[in-house]
Amino acid sequence: MMRPRDAWLSPWLAAPLAEHRATFIKVGIAAILTNVFALATSLYSMTVYNRIVPNNATGSLIALSIGIGIILVFDFILRMLRGYFIDVAGREVDAKLGAAVFKTLTSMRLANKQGSAGAFAGLLREFETLRDFFASATIVAIVDVPFVILFLFVIWAIAGPVVLVPLLMIPVVVAASMAVQPGLDRMAGSVLGLGFSKQGVMVETIAGLETVKATAAGAMLERRWQAAVDESADTALRSRLLSAFAINVAASAQQIVYVGVVLYGVFLIADGKLTSGSLIAASILAGRCVAPLGQVAALLTRLSGTRAAYVRLDAFMSAGGEVAADANPVRRKRLEGRIAFRNVVFHYPGTTTRVLDDVSFDIAPGEKVAIVGRVGSGKSTVARLVLGLYQPTEGQVLIDGADVRQLHPDDLRRNIGSVLQDVTLFSGSIRDNIALGDPAIDDAELLRLARVSGTHDFVGQLANGFDLRLADRGEGLSGGQRQSIAIARALGNAPPIFVFDEPTSAMDSQSENALVSRLETELAGRTLLLVTHRQPLLKLVDRIIILNAGKIAVQGPRDDVLRSLATGQA
Numbered sequence: 001m002m003r004p005r006d007a008w009l010s011p012w013l014a015a016p017l018a019e020h021r022a023t024f025i026k027v028g029i030a031a032i033l034t035n036v037f038a039l040a041t042s043l044y045s046m047t048v049y050n051r052i053v054p055n056n057a058t059g060s061l062i063a064l065s066i067g068i069g070i071i072l073v074f075d076f077i078l079r080m081l082r083g084y085f086i087d088v089a090g091r092e093v094d095a096k097l098g099a100a101v102f103k104t105l106t107s108m109r110l111a112n113k114q115g116s117a118g119a120f121a122g123l124l125r126e127f128e129t130l131r132d133f134f135a136s137a138t139i140v141a142i143v144d145v146p147f148v149i150l151f152l153f154v155i156w157a158i159a160g161p162v163v164l165v166p167l168l169m170i171p172v173v174v175a176a177s178m179a180v181q182p183g184l185d186r187m188a189g190s191v192l193g194l195g196f197s198k199q200g201v202m203v204e205t206i207a208g209l210e211t212v213k214a215t216a217a218g219a220m221l222e223r224r225w226q227a228a229v230d231e232s233a234d235t236a237l238r239s240r241l242l243s244a245f246a247i248n249v250a251a252s253a254q255q256i257v258y259v260g261v262v263l264y265g266v267f268l269i270a271d272g273k274l275t276s277g278s279l280i281a282a283s284i285l286a287g288r289c290v291a292p293l294g295q296v297a298a299l300l301t302r303l304s305g306t307r308a309a310y311v312r313l314d315a316f317m318s319a320g321g322e323v324a325a326d327a328n329p330v331r332r333k334r335l336e337g338r339i340a341f342r343n344v345v346f347h348y349p350g351t352t353t354r355v356l357d358d359v360s361f362d363i364a365p366g367e368k369v370a371i372v373g374r375v376g377s378g379k380s381t382v383a384r385l386v387l388g389l390y391q392p393t394e395g396q397v398l399i400d401g402a403d404v405r406q407l408h409p410d411d412l413r414r415n416i417g418s419v420l421q422d423v424t425l426f427s428g429s430i431r432d433n434i435a436l437g438d439p440a441i442d443d444a445e446l447l448r449l450a451r452v453s454g455t456h457d458f459v460g461q462l463a464n465g466f467d468l469r470l471a472d473r474g475e476g477l478s479g480g481q482r483q484s485i486a487i488a489r490a491l492g493n494a495p496p497i498f499v500f501d502e503p504t505s506a507m508d509s510q511s512e513n514a515l516v517s518r519l520e521t522e523l524a525g526r527t528l529l530l531v532t533h534r535q536p537l538l539k540l541v542d543r544i545i546i547l548n549a550g551k552i553a554v555q556g557p558r559d560d561v562l563r564s565l566a567t568g569q570a
């Protein structure tokens with residue numbers, strides 16, 4: 001979502017707002033009418049004091065009051081409608097923006113992921129700041145501003161020089177609002193500079209609570225938390241003080257204008273240059289001149305925070321997802337299962353170490369290959385590249401002859417059943433975690449997947465079986481149990497390719513052996529790329545590739561490689 005240089009807002013924000021253009025226009029019209037009605041109320045007071053009171057014209061008073069009564073009813077209805085329109089539009093903008101932010105999150109390139117989970121959680125707050133700004137009635141206050149000129153003009157028309165009082169106060173209010181802006185901007189920006197954000201520390205602590213307790217890391221995290229709280233509380237306090245200054249100047253200005261108008265007006269009345277009716281009308285209108293400026297001052301104090309939130313959210317939204325907006329990815333419903341690496345060089349974003357250095361290999365459809373090697377030799381990275389989670393720095397990763405960069409990520413991942421090294425389950429039932437909401441996985445299929453993966457062995461012993469609800473990240477299950485659920489999930493929908501990264505590292509050897517023999521039949525005819533340290537799993541493969549510091553050290557048929565390893569030749 002690139003933004004043309006001169007565009008005011010990026011499309012992700014401009015589009016949902018533009019959709020509600022009609023609503024904003026309606027709200028604007030309602031605001032205009034409310035202002036006109038305000039004019040009517042002040043003129044009503046003037047007429048009553050100037051004409052009705054001196055002449056005791058009760059009949060006219062009743063007629064006038066009925067008129068003003070009707071106006072007040074309309075005014076009430078318009079205010080209600082204005083609020084309603086804003087709320088309805090706000091809800092829809094909220095839903096659309098929320099959906100766009102979430103979609104961007106799930107389709108972002110991992111290479112663009114910077115910062116912790118907590119920093120990402122912070123995006124939600126930015127989003128709410130932005131939503132509150134655009135979808136709140138406050139923004140409509142801007143509509144009242146042009147009316148200030150009309151009101152000044154009417155004051156001048158009915159009360160002559162009295163208009164000088166609001167005219168002198170307006171620059172004071174505007175100046176106070178402008179004066180606090182740079183400070184507010186600085187503080188809104190300084191939140192960016194916080195070493196540890198509150199969300200960051202909180203999310204990291206919750207996610208790793210067990211480790212935090214077990215390793216007594218609590219004290220360190222508490223210090224980080226305290227530092228983050230102190231810094232953000234300081235910034236919030238200072239920006240609140242600045243905002244309050246601007247808002248209170250506006251509030252006081254309104255009172256000063258009222259008193260000033262009355263004071264000055266009385267002298268004019270004494271000189272016979274003003275009637276008391278006109279003075280009352282002028283004092284009401286003078287209040288209406290300053291009030292919108294007060295609202296705008298309040299709005300401006302939120303502008304800095306909103307602008308900062310927008311900049312941060314925009315950087316995230318505009319970073320570009322896995323599929324560029326102008327890309328035309330190759331669509332393949334069903335892949336055959338051929339994998340090829342062609343002179344692949346890879347380093348992780350922001351680093352210069354070659355994690356993979358000129359790696360080339362071919363895996364035919366249905367072939368099963370294990371990648372083995374020492375810790376940190378780049379095995380998991382090979383798996384990540386096949387899944388298109390990262391893109392090679394140089395060279396190509398081809399699936400069925402197509403570059404993974406060109407294949408649509410949805411097609412790629414639907415065709416690959418994967419189990420990654422760190423198995424992550426989601427909150428919800430075991431059933432949810434295996435089927436992931438896919439209606440094609442019915443009860444019979446679920447049971448079959450559970451049998452093959454070994455999930456059935458322990459789910460069968462649980463009281464509520466597949467409907468057992470798991471806490472976040474599958475807490476409540478053992479590591480091996482989590483892995484077996486992840487295997488069931490990968491086998492679902494019978495994809496032609498499997499990428500398994502240490503799928504049994506937390507299993508006992510009995511479970512592992514049983515799993516291997518069940519997988520032998522299940523994987524027949526499908527491609528398997530298996531990252532492993534475990535001997536029993538090698539039964540599944542035809543070929544072994546040994547990686548050493550990012551380079552292929554040895555590759556060949558399984559038994560040959562194992563034999564050469566045993567004799568110490570590899």
Ligand SMILES: Nc1ncnc2c1ncn2[C@@H]1O[C@H](COP(=O)(O)OP(=O)(O)OP(=O)(O)O)[C@@H](O)[C@H]1O
Nearest residue numbers: 348351355373374375376377378379380381382421
């Ligand atoms: N997200 C990342 N950002 C930066 N560097 C990374 C990232 N992930 C891995 N690395 C680095 O890349 C190298 C290879 O990592 P990889 O996970 O592929 O190793 P591995 O062979 O699978 O190791 P293990 O057997 O421990 O799983 C390591 O040196 C690691 O430090």
